[in-house]
Amino acid sequence: MIYLNQAGFAPEATKHATLTGDTSYTLHANAGSIVKSGECTLKHDDNSGEDAAIIDFSEIKATGSYYFTDGKGNKSAEFVIDNNHYDEALFASIKMFYFQRCGMALEEKYAGVYARKACHCGGGYMLHDKSIRRKMLGGWHDAGDYGRYVTAGAVALGHILYGYEMFPDALQLDLNIPESGGNLPDILAECKYELDWILDMQDEDGGVHHKCTSQNFCGFIMPDEDDLDMVITPVSSLATGDFAAIMALASRIYRKYDEAYADTLADAARKAWNWLVKNPSFLFENPSEVTTGTYEDMCDTDERLWAATEIYRLDKNEDAKRIILSVLELRINLYALGWADVGGFGTLAVINGGAELFGEDLYRRMTLKWLDEADRLKGIAESNAFNFTLRPAEFTWGSNMVVLMNAMILCVAHKLTQDKSYLDTAQYQLDYIFGRNAMDLSYVTGIGERAFKHPHLRPTEADGIDEPIPGFVSGGPNFRPCDEAANPDNMSDKPAMKRYADDMRSYSTNEITIYWNSPLVFALGYFKEYSK
Structure with missing residues (x-):
């Protein structure tokens, strides 16, 4: 998998993504061309519990829409390079x-x-x-x-x-x-x-x-x-x-x-x-x-x-x-x-x-x-x-x-x-x-292709609307979760960055x-x- 900022990057910014579970990657432009490819050496990451490496693609500055694939064909979330990305x-x-x-x-x-x-x-x-x-x-x-x-x-x-x-x-x-x-x-x-x-x-x-x-x-x-x-x-x-x-x-x-x-x-x-x-x-x-x-x-x-x-x-x-x-x-x-x-x-x-x-x-x-x-x-x-x-x-x-x-x-x-x-x-x-996290989620509702959807928020649960109000930040992973959806019984074997539940019941993570x-x-x- 390749995790990255789903809101995108400014053209002149330092641009990093994280590769896990495979050693090769390919960066694609949505127009269809291959922009960059490479190999990485993985190293164990304690927060995510995964073998991982940094992909540096800072040299890519052309505005447009992009995505990565790894050597196994897993596709990342799409992102843009644009000065107005935020x-x-x-x-x-x-x-x-x-x-x-x-x-x-x-x-x-x-x-x-x-x-x-x-x-x-x-x-x-x-x-x-x-x-x-x-x-x-x-x-x-x-x-x-x-x-x-x-x-x-x-x-x-x-x-x-x-x-x-x-x-x-x-x-x-x-x-x-x-x-x-x-x-x-x-x-x-x-x-x-x-x-x-x-x-x-x-x-x-x-x-x-x-x-x-x-x-x-x-x-x-x-x-x-x-x-x-x-x-x-x-x-x-x-x-x-x-x-x-x-x-x-x-x-x-x-x-x-x-x-x-x-x-x-x-x-x-x-x-x-x-x-x-x-x-x-x-x-x-x-x-x-x-x-x-x-x-x-x-x-x-x-x-x-x-x-x-x-x-x-x-x-x-x-x-x-x-x-x-x-x-x-x-x-x-x-x-x-x-x-x-x-x-x-x-x-x-x-x-x-x-x-x-x-x-x-x-x-x-x-x-x-x-x-x-x-x-x-x-x-x-x-x-x-x-x-x-x-x-x-x-x-x-x-x-x-x-x-x-x-x-x-x-x-x-x-x-x-x-x-x-x-x-x-x-x-x-x-x-x-x-989105550059082991949950592969944007922790801001409505922002990014894979944004979390079920905040512990009364109006969002009670209003009958499928999509949550945009712009809300989730509490995020909790090393010691303590609620019905995220609790020690079903989280104890997970690394810290994955102790999270996108569930409205999870007041201690969401x-x-x-x-x-x-x-x-x-x-x-x-x-x-x-x-x-």
């Missing part, structure tokens, strides 16, 4: 957020066959006092269920808004959403839909409530059929720290378009920061009566770091600067970009803020940490036949999120250094996501989330910017 994927991966909107009808002129009725318009009540209700209208459904979570939402916004800050032109797409043609670029209008909901999760004293969900998950029904009461869980320092950071970041980006809204965001960020200062130790545990996703985290130091970096960018707050320096002594992860560990966002804030603002010593310290991680990832990628940045035990729940965040790290390393080896390694991670899509948006946007 356009469809970038559009779909951003439009995904519109399809996750809560609290409004998705009209046919924007959603096509995936139109649906408005949902969850009744607001929510405080878990500690049912007499207190808030409108709780809007925001994005977090994942395959209908919950909304501040920490997850802030992280998804962080991936997108840092991307917008670094390469805004690449993300100026017409998304065909209700706000299209307005004052805001479409991607900022989409992000505002989430920001407005998160704003409503803040108390007057600045503290931010952790999540708004039903007490238990509903069944696989359409969102407008979910009539379970929404409950608002208590305030947490995790949510408040992420809130302070994302509101400060957003205030800077939106100021160009709407001064009043930017002021609202900045004031909310300051209130959250003041709450954090007054509450130095305050975490979150899921209340016993609530069984939906917890997003628990027993350390808020990284959230405070991210908040401090963005508050310093907002106001040059010297207390925030001191907190940044003190937190760095704790040796937290300075390149993590997930919901549990957000230290990497603090580093991005320093990188984007620059040495002039943060000081040469701090800027250099954080950029060197970032580049050290990029070098580590590059070394792993050079050691296997998929040019992949994970080892077998690192296929966690949501492994594709880790792959895409690694791509982000490598893109930023390239921006810092202009070293093309970082860009190539970032490209290899996108290759994996779009769910979707907003913060698995957002790093894909960042990476695709960076490649669009670089290819100009």
Whole structure:
């Protein structure tokens, strides 16, 4: 078999595919001609459990459609060589957020066959006092269920808004959403839909409530059929720290378009920061009566770091600067970009803020940490036949999120250094996501000839439409799967890269989330910017 990026390649890009189970290959143009052929020496690959080799066909630059065959006649997925090969994927991966909107009808002129009725318009009540209700209208459904979570939402916004800050032109797409043609670029209008909901999760004293969900998950029904009461869980320092950071970041980006809204965001960020200062130790545990996703985290130091970096960018707050320096002594992860560990966002804030603002010593310290991680990832990628940045035990729940965040790290390393080896390694991670993997699947719905089709996503299962909504990223292989479709009994004999089930029941390998899509948006946007 030959595995490759089904979304295709730019003409000048480094182009790799992976050959397994045979030693010879032939590259065909769809017009009928043979373009290249060759022999490879196979070597065992631990992630896939297969004997494999890299095919390098970077010298093929003519635009068009192609496919490979191996010596046994097995045909690869078709792919294109074209400068616009990622356009469809970038559009779909951003439009995904519109399809996750809560609290409004998705009209046919924007959603096509995936139109649906408005949902969850009744607001929510405080878990500690049912007499207190808030409108709780809007925001994005977090994942395959209908919950909304501040920490997850802030992280998804962080991936997108840092991307917008670094390469805004690449993300100026017409998304065909209700706000299209307005004052805001479409991607900022989409992000505002989430920001407005998160704003409503803040108390007057600045503290931010952790999540708004039903007490238990509903069944696989359409969102407008979910009539379970929404409950608002208590305030947490995790949510408040992420809130302070994302509101400060957003205030800077939106100021160009709407001064009043930017002021609202900045004031909310300051209130959250003041709450954090007054509450130095305050975490979150899921209340016993609530069984939906917890997003628990027993350390808020990284959230405070991210908040401090963005508050310093907002106001040059010297207390925030001191907190940044003190937190760095704790040796937290300075390149993590997930919901549990957000230290990497603090580093991005320093990188984007620059040495002039943060000081040469701090800027250099954080950029060197970032580049050290990029070098580590590059070394792993050079050691296997998929040019992949994970080892077998690192296929966690949501492994594709880790792959895409690694791509982000490598893109930023390239921006810092202009070293093309970082860009190539970032490209290899996108290759994996779009089909250069042992499942021979594109892990983005609707993108590629062999895209996965059965996400753990309630609307896709309940809408009666065969094809899933395009643009959703699957969680991906999980070394320790734990659901009905993918479990230790039927996965234990499989290598890590094959512990995956394209089955809607498989929440531990095939769910979707907003913060698995957002790093894909960042990476695709960076490649669009670089290819100009």
